[in-house]
Amino acid sequence: MDVDVFVVAHEAQWQRLRVLAAQRRLTGGEADELVRLYRQTATHLSLLRSRAPEPGLIDELSVLLVKAKARIASPRNLSWPAVGAFFAQTIPAALYRVRWWSVVVAVACLLIAVVAGVWLVANPELLNSVVPPARQQEIAEEAFASYYSTYPSGSFASLVWTNNSFIAALCVATGITGIYPATVLFENSLSVGVMGAVMHVQNADEVFWTLILPHGLLELSCVFVAGAAGMRLFWAWLVPGARTRATSLAQEGRTTIVVVLAVTIALGVSGIVEGFVTGSQLNPWVKIALGVLAFAAFWVVTFVAGRRAVEAGVDPGLSEEEARNEVAVAA
Structure with missing residues (x-):
């Protein structure tokens, strides 16, 4: 031509x-x-x-x-079927697109938390320099548990959701730098490791796990996914492949926006669990079971529903016009 x-x-x-x-x-x-x-x-x-x-x-x-x-x-x-398709297909497809980035980020962050916690437990002097002994005792005996029960459940859930959603959105918005998401993930992992070490040294492991697991499984998953999406956006700019950088950023940016919405919804669920379940008087195993259920649902949507949506041809990175043209060219 x-x-x-x-x-x-x-x-x-x-x-x-x-x-x-x-x-x-x-x-x-x-x-x-x-x-x-x-x-x-x-x-x-x-x-x-x-x-x-x-x-x-x-x-x-x-x-x-x-x-x-x-x-x-x-x-x-805009129709209800279109809205339903967005939640049933587009959101799972977007999460599926970033699944392996999310898994790698999750493994890396958990490794950092475990290494930091073990290292601090094995080196009490270092732990004492990070968190003074008096503060460690205060955290284990009162501060850690009271954090989840000081405020009214509804207000606390709203506060937690707003704060976590803002951090997740910031991770994505600044993802193009490649620095901020990595910094947030590292600091968050380090904080978990330090707190775990403090609670272990103070013989409060049961308190730590029964209060962190109900909401933490889903909350940390959302943090990992948000950080992964932001870093993937940076990679799309750095290594666009056969696409131009503008096209690569546009397509990955659309996917990332959907991921932000998905993470915001999931953090809302996590906030409800943290506000109404974590600090409640429910049996600890019931609380953990509810947390595991929410955590499992999130990853089932990501891997199972997401795979089905992608196999059906859903691509949140393409606009409607681009998607139609891709099909036309392939034919």
Whole structure:
């Protein structure tokens, strides 16, 4: 395909589509023309992608189609089936896309926490320099447990959810730096290790585990996934592969936004558990069982529902227009 000839042949149609997409009011005839030109331009974009890849022209037409699509579509087109599909397919697919990053981050963070805890227990002088003995005793006897019961359950759950969601969103938003997510993950892992060491030295292991496990399993999973998504975004910019950096960031960015929403929802569940279950008078094994159930549900959605969604062709990294063109080219 001769791209120059192709551009000359269709430039007038693209220009007309630009005008109509930017026009505030459309007559019935102009609305029909807008839809017709939108479909024709989508076909042109598909042809260019398959036969004569020109990154500059492809990006230009992609932006034009997004604007035209926004002009054609109406917020009233949002339907309950579409909302259901987003929660049942798009969210699991996004989590599935970052699954191995999440697993690697989780293993690394848990390793840091365990090594830090074991090292501090084996070196009491170092632990005492980090947390004074008097403070260790206070934490084990009162502070650690009272943290979960000082405030009203509803207020505490809301506070925890807001704080954790903000940190998760910040991990993703600053993921392009590659530094902040790694720093947050390291500091969080170190804190868990230090607290575990303090509680072990003070013979309060039972208190530690029965209070940390009910909400901590899901909460830490969310932190790991958020950090992994942020670092994956950095990797998409650093190593875009066959894509341009702009395209790579755009596609991975869309996936990451969905991951943020998924993590926010999961942190809401974790906040409810922390506010109403962790500090409650329920049997410790019941509390842990509820935490394990929430934790298992999160990872089942990630690996099982996510795999099914991806196998069905769901890709949260592609816009609707890009997804349709990908199918058209493959055919």
